[in-house]
Amino acid sequence: MKAVCWQGVHKVGVEEVPDPRLINPRDAIIKVRKAAICGSDVHLYDGYIPTMMRGDILGHEFMGEVIETGPGVTNLSPGDRVVVPFPISCGNCFFCEQELYSLCENSNPNARLAEKFWGHSPCGIFGYSHLLGGYAGGQAEYVRVPFADVGPLKIPDAVSDEQALFLGDILPTGYMAAENCNIKQGDTVAVWGCGPVGLFAIMSAKVLGAARVIGIDRFPERLNLARRAGAETINYEEESTLEALNELTGGLGPDACIDAVGMEAHMHGVQHAYDKVKQAFRMETERPGVVRECIQACRKGGTVSVPGVYGGLADKIPLGAIVNKALTIKSGQTHVQRYMKPLLARIEAGEIDPTMIITHRVGIEEVPDAFQMFRDKQDDCVKVVVNMAS
Incomplete structure (x- = not known):
């Protein structure tokens, strides 16, 4: 599959990488329909977030279609259209039970590394360094979503992909x-x-x-x-x-x-x-x-x-x-899962129009140039949406 990969400071590229596969029973595989370049991605691009490695797949703001689920995921089915929150959260630990999802105790496999920086580890995050788990991100054709029975939110037919996309982060x-x-x-x-x-x-x-x-x-x-x-x-x-x-x-x-x-x-x-x-x-x-x-x-x-x-x-x-x-x-990093359903209701009611901030839409091959455009505020760029679906 194609994916946007970190190649060094001020260098990202589109590479062919292996397709993701189910690893744990609570995993799902999502075919990404739309992704976005986030302002916090710029910190990766500029080299200010440690523990990035060449070839890391970027992106923590994405939505798409469920392709496959593990046996532990009973709330999603192939064909469901979902938006995925950027914090990877187990749903069962002390913090998740208090809806402090970005502080999940169980989703960062590199917690000991994070503890050296901050005293305690936050959750794992898609596409955001090995300090936060080393998870492959969503600026790719497909992505593995851990704890998929907790994170992804099904999108009703009346809500468009672009309206739903930003429920996963910003x-x-x-x-x-x-x-x-x-x-x-x-x-x-x-x-x-x-x-x-x-x-x-x-x-x-x-x-x-x-x-x-x-x-x-x-x-x-x-x-x-x-x-x-x-x-x-x-x-x-x-x-x-x-x-x-x-x-x-x-x-x-x-x-x-x-x-x-x-x-x-x-x-x-x-x-x-x-x-x-x-x-x-x-x-x-x-x-x-x-x-x-x-x-x-x-x-x-x-x-x-x-x-x-x-x-x-x-x-x-x-x-x-x-x-x-x-x-x-x-x-704090956002406890996204706490807010997704209430904000979806506000979108459906017309109280918030998320699409008003979109200024640019690109395909995956254009993402490297779009990173620089977004970082340097060129062409009046405010928000870039990546159209992944073929």
């Missing part, structure tokens, strides 16, 4: 980011980054009752989409974000701030130059300018929600501001 990620803000009616929420997750965080904050949502970015096409989603906007290249937020909130600051950017933030000034140099020499694994700014901007007693991906160590985090402003910080 729509639940944006929703959980907004939910973590504990939004009350009348709240003001600021969202840094108007890429796919940021846009879904904006939509979700509005759905959850925020009176005002303010989107912060520098690209006109993303700011336009943020306004379409109901946000006021700040172009941080044209004005100071902190000053603008203070003016918009009467000096109080937003009730909640969402960092939908993560480890490769683009900022201005000496601190950003410092982060870029330290990250380039691997003396720091992040460029945490956005999370710093969220902490500084948030009102006293407010919440900072961090769905943006961070992998290791960051310098100059303003702990004093966290303590002295009594801030709450909430983060």
